[in-house]
Amino acid sequence: MNARMYAVTAEVEAAWRALLEHITHEAGVRFSYLPYPAPQPLEALWSRPDLGAVLMCGYPIALQLAPVIPLAAPIPRAPWAAGRALYRSDLIVRADAPYRRLEDTFGGRAGWTVVHSQSGFNAFRHELLGHRSSGRERLYAEMAGNLVTARNVLDAVREGRIDIGPLDAYWHLLIARHAPQLAAGVRVLASTPLTPMPPFVAAAGMPEELSARLRAAFSAAASRPWFVPFREQLLLEGFAPAERAAFAPLLQWDREARAAGYEAPA
Numbered sequence: 001m002n003a004r005m006y007a008v009t010a011e012v013e014a015a016w017r018a019l020l021e022h023i024t025h026e027a028g029v030r031f032s033y034l035p036y037p038a039p040q041p042l043e044a045l046w047s048r049p050d051l052g053a054v055l056m057c058g059y060p061i062a063l064q065l066a067p068v069i070p071l072a073a074p075i076p077r078a079p080w081a082a083g084r085a086l087y088r089s090d091l092i093v094r095a096d097a098p099y100r101r102l103e104d105t106f107g108g109r110a111g112w113t114v115v116h117s118q119s120g121f122n123a124f125r126h127e128l129l130g131h132r133s134s135g136r137e138r139l140y141a142e143m144a145g146n147l148v149t150a151r152n153v154l155d156a157v158r159e160g161r162i163d164i165g166p167l168d169a170y171w172h173l174l175i176a177r178h179a180p181q182l183a184a185g186v187r188v189l190a191s192t193p194l195t196p197m198p199p200f201v202a203a204a205g206m207p208e209e210l211s212a213r214l215r216a217a218f219s220a221a222a223s224r225p226w227f228v229p230f231r232e233q234l235l236l237e238g239f240a241p242a243e244r245a246a247f248a249p250l251l252q253w254d255r256e257a258r259a260a261g262y263e264a265p266a
Contacts, residue, residue, distance in 0.1 A: 001033045002045060005055040005198055006074075006234075008151075008174040015233045020053055022226050027217035029210065038149045043116065051203040053214065058196050058247035059118035059254075069211055070242035072218030073199035076170045077235040085197040085240035089123040089166040090188040092157050099164070102190045103131065108163035111144035111156055112265050118250055119168035120150065123192040125265045126253040138266045145264065151175075158185040170197070173235050195250060199242035215241050 001020045007013030017033045024031050031052035036045050046056050046066035056068060073085035080088065093099050113120025128139055144162055147153050153165035154175065169191065176183040200218065202211055221227050222238030230236055257263070 001031045001052055002036050002054045004036050004038070004042070004045075005057070005168075006171060006174060008171060009178045012174060012178055012234070015230060019221070019227075019230045019234065022224070023217045023221055024053065024214070026220065026224070027210075027213040029213070038151075046201070049203050049205060051201060052206075053200045053202060055198055056201045057116065057118050057198045059122050059250045060116040061199075061201070061244060062247040062250045063116060063254075065116055067204035068201040069204055069206060070199040070201050070244055070247075071211060071214050072239040073197040073242040074170070074234075075237040075240055076173065076197070077231070077237050078169070078173055080169070080191070080194065081197075081237075083237060085199075085242070086194040087119070087197045088169045088194050089119045089127075089192040090169045090172050091124070091127070091164055091190045091192070092154070092167050092172075092186045093164050093189045094157060094160065095185055095187045097163065097187075099189055102127070102164075105164045105189070106131070106136075106139045107141055109142040109144065109161070110140045110265065111147050111153055111162040111165045113147050113149060113153060113166070115264070118195060118198075119171075120147075120153065120166050121265070122250060122253055122257075123195065124166040125257050125262060127190070127192045128265055129257055129260060129262055132260070132262065137261075140266065143264070143266050154182060154186065158182070164189065166192075170235075177235060196242070196246045197240075200239075201242075 003016035075085045099105050112124055115121055150168050150171045156162045157165050218239040
């Protein structure tokens, strides 16, 4: 088991671990929790044949970056999620920056995380694609790529090393709740369209009977008494079953960008 994608602090990771222990106990299985801190590459984790319940971004699922089966996705406690397993990217700037629209940041410095990230790359690229023209193929004077983590994007914006960057909106909620001093220095300038939430996945070789039990346990979690403290700790309404087909539309954003010659945000 692993929840690094949304383990914004050590305390939050401990909460995820405890929640996963409840869920797997309900499913009648016993998995070990594997700490896997950044900057270790997530694609190596996702490719392990012993995945039992590990958070994975939807874009690499669609890209078939690793042989996995989706189980269930978190439902964020956020008005924009409206009780669904959805999320988006917040395009953040410094709180004291003069920008009022995304276009105001053009010509400045921006950044992204990794090329297989939906929130940190694909969604940002898709948002920028509509602003390009034949006379302006590059929107920024400088683009810092491969920042790897959401925390690095947050720090780069807060410290003035980039002017704007994409932040997973659910990760943003969690960091603002558990480390408000870090989020206080930034604000959301714009947000991208909603897309399917990153789910917990298992290795493709998991027996169907076991994956069915895990899906049922995730789906039932919000109705259990032990779930109550996690609702506030993890800003979580519960979980929704996840299917691979839900992430296929993310590939359309990729195709549109590549067809326009826009391989990476620029």
